[in-house]
Amino acid sequence: MKINTDPKKVDEVLSRGVEDVIVKEHLRKEMLSGKELKIYLGTDPTGGELHLGHAVIHKKLRDFQELGHKVTLLVGDFTVLVGDHSDKDDQRIELVKSQIEENMKEYKEQFGKTVDLSKVNLVYNSSWLKKLDFNDVIDLAKIFTLSQMVERDAIQKRLKEEKPVGFDELLYPLMQGFDALELKTDIQIGGSDQLFNMQAGRKIMEHYGVKPQDIITVKLLIGNDGRKMGKSLKNYIPIRSSAFDMYSGLMTIVDEAIIEYFTLLTRVLQEEISEMVKAMGEGSVNPKDLKSKLAFEVTKSFNGEKEAREAEEKFKKVVSKGEVPEDITEIELGDVGKPDSKGKIHLTTLEILVASKLNQSRSEARRMIQQGGFEINGEKITDPNQIVELKKDDVIRSGKRGFVKII
Amino acid sequence: MKINTDPKKVDEVLSRGVEDVIVKEHLRKEMLSGKELKIYLGTDPTGGELHLGHAVIHKKLRDFQELGHKVTLLVGDFTVLVGDHSDKDDQRIELVKSQIEENMKEYKEQFGKTVDLSKVNLVYNSSWLKKLDFNDVIDLAKIFTLSQMVERDAIQKRLKEEKPVGFDELLYPLMQGFDALELKTDIQIGGSDQLFNMQAGRKIMEHYGVKPQDIITVKLLIGNDGRKMGKSLKNYIPIRSSAFDMYSGLMTIVDEAIIEYFTLLTRVLQEEISEMVKAMGEGSVNPKDLKSKLAFEVTKSFNGEKEAREAEEKFKKVVSKGEVPEDITEIELGDVGKPDSKGKIHLTTLEILVASKLNQSRSEARRMIQQGGFEINGEKITDPNQIVELKKDDVIRSGKRGFVKII
Numbered sequence: 001m002k003i004n005t006d007p008k009k010v011d012e013v014l015s016r017g018v019e020d021v022i023v024k025e026h027l028r029k030e031m032l033s034g035k036e037l038k039i040y041l042g043t044d045p046t047g048g049e050l051h052l053g054h055a056v057i058h059k060k061l062r063d064f065q066e067l068g069h070k071v072t073l074l075v076g077d078f079t080v081l082v083g084d085h086s087d088k089d090d091q092r093i094e095l096v097k098s099q100i101e102e103n104m105k106e107y108k109e110q111f112g113k114t115v116d117l118s119k120v121n122l123v124y125n126s127s128w129l130k131k132l133d134f135n136d137v138i139d140l141a142k143i144f145t146l147s148q149m150v151e152r153d154a155i156q157k158r159l160k161e162e163k164p165v166g167f168d169e170l171l172y173p174l175m176q177g178f179d180a181l182e183l184k185t186d187i188q189i190g191g192s193d194q195l196f197n198m199q200a201g202r203k204i205m206e207h208y209g210v211k212p213q214d215i216i217t218v219k220l221l222i223g224n225d226g227r228k229m230g231k232s233l234k235n236y237i238p239i240r241s242s243a244f245d246m247y248s249g250l251m252t253i254v255d256e257a258i259i260e261y262f263t264l265l266t267r268v269l270q271e272e273i274s275e276m277v278k279a280m281g282e283g284s285v286n287p288k289d290l291k292s293k294l295a296f297e298v299t300k301s302f303n304g305e306k307e308a309r310e311a312e313e314k315f316k317k318v319v320s321k322g323e324v325p326e327d328i329t330e331i332e333l334g335d336v337g338k339p340d341s342k343g344k345i346h347l348t349t350l351e352i353l354v355a356s357k358l359n360q361s362r363s364e365a366r367r368m369i370q371q372g373g374f375e376i377n378g379e380k381i382t383d384p385n386q387i388v389e390l391k392k393d394d395v396i397r398s399g400k401r402g403f404v405k406i407i
Numbered sequence: 408m409k410i411n412t413d414p415k416k417v418d419e420v421l422s423r424g425v426e427d428v429i430v431k432e433h434l435r436k437e438m439l440s441g442k443e444l445k446i447y448l449g450t451d452p453t454g455g456e457l458h459l460g461h462a463v464i465h466k467k468l469r470d471f472q473e474l475g476h477k478v479t480l481l482v483g484d485f486t487v488l489v490g491d492h493s494d495k496d497d498q499r500i501e502l503v504k505s506q507i508e509e510n511m512k513e514y515k516e517q518f519g520k521t522v523d524l525s526k527v528n529l530v531y532n533s534s535w536l537k538k539l540d541f542n543d544v545i546d547l548a549k550i551f552t553l554s555q556m557v558e559r560d561a562i563q564k565r566l567k568e569e570k571p572v573g574f575d576e577l578l579y580p581l582m583q584g585f586d587a588l589e590l591k592t593d594i595q596i597g598g599s600d601q602l603f604n605m606q607a608g609r610k611i612m613e614h615y616g617v618k619p620q621d622i623i624t625v626k627l628l629i630g631n632d633g634r635k636m637g638k639s640l641k642n643y644i645p646i647r648s649s650a651f652d653m654y655s656g657l658m659t660i661v662d663e664a665i666i667e668y669f670t671l672l673t674r675v676l677q678e679e680i681s682e683m684v685k686a687m688g689e690g691s692v693n694p695k696d697l698k699s700k701l702a703f704e705v706t707k708s709f710n711g712e713k714e715a716r717e718a719e720e721k722f723k724k725v726v727s728k729g730e731v732p733e734d735i736t737e738i739e740l741g742d743v744g745k746p747d748s749k750g751k752i753h754l755t756t757l758e759i760l761v762a763s764k765l766n767q768s769r770s771e772a773r774r775m776i777q778q779g780g781f782e783i784n785g786e787k788i789t790d791p792n793q794i795v796e797l798k799k800d801d802v803i804r805s806g807k808r809g810f811v812k813i814i
Contacts, residue, residue, distance in 0.1 A: 079542060134539045134582060135486060141575035147566070149574050150553065159554070167556050168548035170574070175541060 003034050003068040013063045017056055017264040019192050019217040022199075027214040030186060031067070038185035039064050039216075040072035042125075042176065042194075045080055047103030050110040051236035052298070053221040053229035056264045057189060058114035060218055063267075064187075065116050072121040072185055073111070075104060078129040078175070110239045113302050128182045129175060140174040143207045144200070149173070152196050173200040180213055181205050192217040221264055224252045243299050243307035244393045247315050250295035255280075255287040258294055266297040317378035318395045330407045331356055333392055344391045349374050350384035358398035365398070373399040410441050410475040420470045424463050424671040426599050426624040429606075434621040437593060438474070445592035446471050446623075447479035449532075449583065449601075452487055454510030457517040458643035459705070460628040460636035463671045464596060465521035467625055470674075471594075472523050479528040479592055480518070482511060485536040485582070517646045520709050535589045536582060547581040550614045551607070556580070559603050580607040587620055588612050599624040628671055631659045650706050650714035651800045654722050657702035662687075662694040665701055673704040724785035725802045737814045738763055740799055751798045756781050757791035765805035772805070780806040 004010075010031045014021055021027055030037060041057060061071050077100050108117060149170050150156065158165050173196060180188060180201025188198045195217055202212040220228045223235030230236060237249040253261060259280075262273050279285035292312070300308035336355040337345040347355070353365035353374065368374060369384040375397040376388055394406045417438045421428055428434055437444060448464060468478050484507050515524060556577050557563065565572050580603060587595060587608025595605045602624055609619040627635045630642030637643060644656040660668060666687075669680050686692035699719070707715035743762040744752040754762070756776050757769065766772035775781060776791040782804040783795055801813045 079545065129541050132541045134536050134544055134578075137541055137544045138486065138575045138578055138582075141578050142573055144574040146557065146562070146572040146574050146577060155553070165553040166549055167551040167553050167577075168545045170553060170577075171541075171545055171548050175545075 003036055004066070005032050005034050007032060009067065012270060013060070013067065014216075016063075016270070017060060017219050019219045020195075020215075021217075022202075022215040024214075027187065027216075030214070037064070037069045037187060038072060038121075038183075039069055039187040039189055040074050040183055040185045041189050042074040042076055042179065043107065044076050045100040045103045045107070047099075047106055049231070049238045049240060050107070051229055051231065051238050052265060053223075053236065054110075055114055055239055055302075056218050056221050057191070058111060059265065059267070060189060060216065061115050065119055070121060071115060071119065072123060072183060074179055074183065075100070075122065075124045076176075076179075077124045078126040079172075113239055123183070125175075125179050125182075129178065132178070137171070137174065140178060140204065143204055144174075154193075154196075173197045174204075177201040177204040181208055181210060184210055185213055186211075187214045187216060189216045189218065191220065219260075219264060222253075222257050222260065224249075224254065224257075226254065239302060241302075242393060243303040243311035244314055246302060247295045247299045247308065247311040250298055251291055251315065253291070255291070258287060258290050261294050261298070262290075266294070266301065268297060314377060314393075328395070329404045331404050333390070333406050336390060336406065339391075344389050346387050346389055348385050348387055349376075349381050352376075352388065352390060352396060353398055356396055356398075356404045358396065358402040358404060368398050373397075410443055411473070412439050412441050414439060416474065419677060420467070420474065421623075423470075423677070424467060424626050426626045427602075427622075428624075429609075429622040431621075434594065434623075437621070444471070444476045444594060445479060445528075445590075446476055446594040446596055447481050447590055447592045448596050449481040449483055449586060450514065451483050452507040452510045452514070454506075454513055456638070456645045456647065457514070458636055458638065458645050459672060460630075460643065461517075462521055462646055462709075463625050463628055464598070465518060466672065466674070467596060467623065468522050472526055477528060478522060478526065479530060479590060481586055481590065482507070482529065482531045483583075483586075484531045485533040486579075520646055530590070532582075532586050532589075536585065539585070544578070544581065547585060547611060550611055551581075561600075561603075580604045581611075584608040584611040588615055588617060591617055592620055593618075594621045594623060596623045596625065598627065626667075626671060629660075629664050629667065631656075631661065631664075633661065646709060648709075649800055650710040650718035651721055653709060654702045654706045654715065654718040657705055658698055658722065660698070662698070665694060665697050668701050668705070669697075673701070673708065675704060721784060721800075735802070736811045738811050740797070740813050743797060743813065746798075751796050753794050753796055755792050755794055756783075756788050759783075759795070759797060759803060760805055763803055763805075763811045765803065765809040765811060775805050780804075 010028060014024065014028060014031070039061065041061060065071055080096065080100060104122075111117070111120075150159070155165055155169075176197040177200035180198070181204045184205070188201060190198055195215070198213070198215045198217075202215065205212045223229040223233060225233065225235045227233055227235060237246055241249065250261070259273060259277055262268055262276065276285070276290055280287060280290070295315075296308050296312050299311055303311070333339055333343070333345065336352065337347060339345050349369050350362065350365055353359050353368065354362055359365035359368055366384045370382060372380055372382055374381055376390075377394055381388065390406060392406055396404050396406070417435060421431065421435060421438070446468065448468060472478055487503060487507060511529075518524070518527075557566070562572055562576075583604040584607035587605070588611045591612070595608060597605055602622070605620070605622045605624075609622065612619045630636040630640060632640065632642045634640055634642060644653055648656065657668070666680060666684055669675055669683065683692070683697055687694060687697070702722075703715050703719050706718055710718070740746055740750070740752065743759065744754060746752050757772055760766050760772035760775065760781065761769055766775055773791045777789060779787055779789055781788055783797075784802055788795065797813060799813055803811050803813070
């Protein structure tokens with residue numbers, strides 16, 4: 001594939017959603033040279049859900065793929081592979097290995113929503129790290145002074161607060177730095193929390209006479225509570241969200257975050273984003289409309305256009321009326337009845353209200369429906385005996401304030 | 408061999424020349440139990456001269472042997488064996504291995520002057536350390552916090568002075584601690600500079616559910632300049648000194664050190680040492696006489712009684728007259744002439760003076776001899792043509808202030 005060296009494109013890739021580039025001038029020159037570059041991202045094979053915060057990096061990797069560069073995904077399976085030295089029986093290793101494969105399958109499913117997996121080089125760091133012995137670790141340690149290892153804010157803060165810092169924590173940068181030495185890629189990408197480890201990689205590469213990698217740190221995505229999006233804070237939107245959940249989730253972000261989300265999570269043209277900024281400044285646009293556009297664009301990129309369109313319609317019908325509370329009660333589909341093979345249940349409106357416990361009694365539920373108080377996904381039905389199809393993400397309403405969402 | 412559990416003997420072994428015992432009560436109990444204990448000393452296979460400061464530990468190991476316990480000498484060949492990870496070719500390893508063997512031969516020759524080598528268990532830590540990988544190092548590191556690793560005075564001092572501390576220096580305690588875990592001996596012995604590493608061993612053993620070793624640190628021997636005896640300070644008396652050099656060297660220590668030398672380097676009875684202390688306090692003994700006794704006892708223990716006796720006689724004849732300067736000029740035997748198979752040269756007194764350059768000309772030398780100014784080892788000879796036997800350690804005198812020593 002021919003490398004795209006359009007300076008405007010290169011500059012956008014090096015700035016959009018990017019926190020820092022080390023060394024920027026060097027990397028820019030390389031990207032303009034027409035040379036095919038290798039960029040790598042490291043990940044733990046611990047499995048679980050990725051969220052839109054992770055996707056910021058995935059978008060950046062996709063940018064590089066679209067310029068014609070090569071992406072390497074490094075799986076940090078080594079530390080996971082062996083727990084402690086007394087425990088190296090083959091059976092356990094096999095067990096852990098199959099778990100890692102399982103986790104990586106799950107990871108790739110999410111990673112692949114943004115990055116072209118067919119062009120990704122997947123490597124496992126156990127292939128080289130398992131060959132290092134105690135002396136090799138000592139040799140790596142010799143490249144650093146104690147002060148260099150502990151001067152980081154993350155360590156200093158805890159030392160000052162007299163919180164314990166495990167001595168092992170100081171060894172991980174050596175391990176990750178050795179990954180960089182082994183891979184010899186042109187670029188490593190990560191969050192700014194990975195900057196120290198990536199710098200260690202540069203230092204180790206330099207020490208061994210290898211061209212040091214350039215480093216890209218990406219910006220952090222803010223959750224709807226104004227804090228960094230993260231799993232521990234429960235303020236995140238999973239990459240695997242249904243189109244409707246993703247769309248609804250994006251509609252909850254604060255207006256101040258709209259532009260940042262456009263920048264980090266979409267590839268809407270910079271010019272267009274500049275116009276949005278201008279329009280918002282002038283008050284000539286309703287932020288809610290921009291947010292709808294954002295929600296649609298992001299949902300589209302993870303769930304496809306058709307699903308995004310449906311999610312948008314449903315959201316407008318049900319939620320945009322401004323009546324559905326944000327903290328809507330959720331009930332599981334299985335608690336209402338037994339879903340068929342397509343995940344649907346067919347019930348009368350009356351049965352639905354009773355099963356969802358929105359009304360105290362059958363007679364109250366029947367009266368509510370007949371008086372026009374029943375809605376499913378914003379559609380009013382007044383016949384208590386009409387059979388409707390119930391599925392995940394449906395929103396049921398009974399009266400002015402009674403809402404449940406099927407999950 | 409039956410274990411000697413005489414409490415008086417045990418208490419002496421645990422106090423004489425001992426700086427600290429951790430945990431003293433525990434170790435005392437073990438020694439009184441009649442159980443055969445294992446004690447180990449670690450050494451680098453870097454070769455070279457050992458001195459009387461090292462012998463303090465050797466004496467202590469000998470004490471344990473005489474009680475019936477078992478000594479293990481651990482050779483730290485691992486770090487020496489492999490320099491850096493890019494350099495693991497077999498040829499180099501073989502080269503290093505043969506050098507290690509050479510060094511250990513030299514070490515044992517000196518160690519064996521005090522310790523009964525036939526009862527020493529010799530082990531090389533490469534046999535287990537080479538099997539550890541990066542994960543094992545991480546697991547060991549997990550047992551410690553960063554603060555625990557850097558709180559030592561040796562590290563803190565340098566940090567405060569802003570002197571660099573290599574990060575690798577923090578890893579050696581893990582390595583040495585793992586040696587302790589692997590050996591599972593009852594006791595480790597070392598200098599107080601090794602205390603941290605030995606404590607790390609205890610901690611690692613405890614972590615892995617192994618009975619933690621007790622620790623003995625020995626006292627430091629002071630050189631004749633009042634500082635710790637050490638090779639870098641050039642204030643040391645080598646274990647391999649000739650009897651005369653050792654005897655003379657010991658005669659240069661300050662009076663205040665006599666009792667400490669008796670305690671650390673001889674096994675003269677404690678009661679006798681107490682009497683010396685008393686006599687010195689009362690001024691009823693000439694310290695020089697005690698020093699002669701010390702020099703004889705120590706020289707005897709390294710060079711045998713006969714050699715010690717000869718050294719003493721020669722010292723008294725030549726040096727005790729108080730005329731031979733301490734900074735006597737030394738010339739090599741080979742520079743005077745070609746030694747025979749017994750290391751001796753036969754020359755006339757005149758030839759000796761000329762070859763040793765003590766006199767400017769043959770005529771001056773001849774006159775000096777005839778006037779009674781020539782002495783060899785304190786014996787005057789007035790015939791310039793008399794043939795004498797010249798060998799190592801002989802002291803030649805010409806006139807009042809001209810001295811050379813043959814080395």
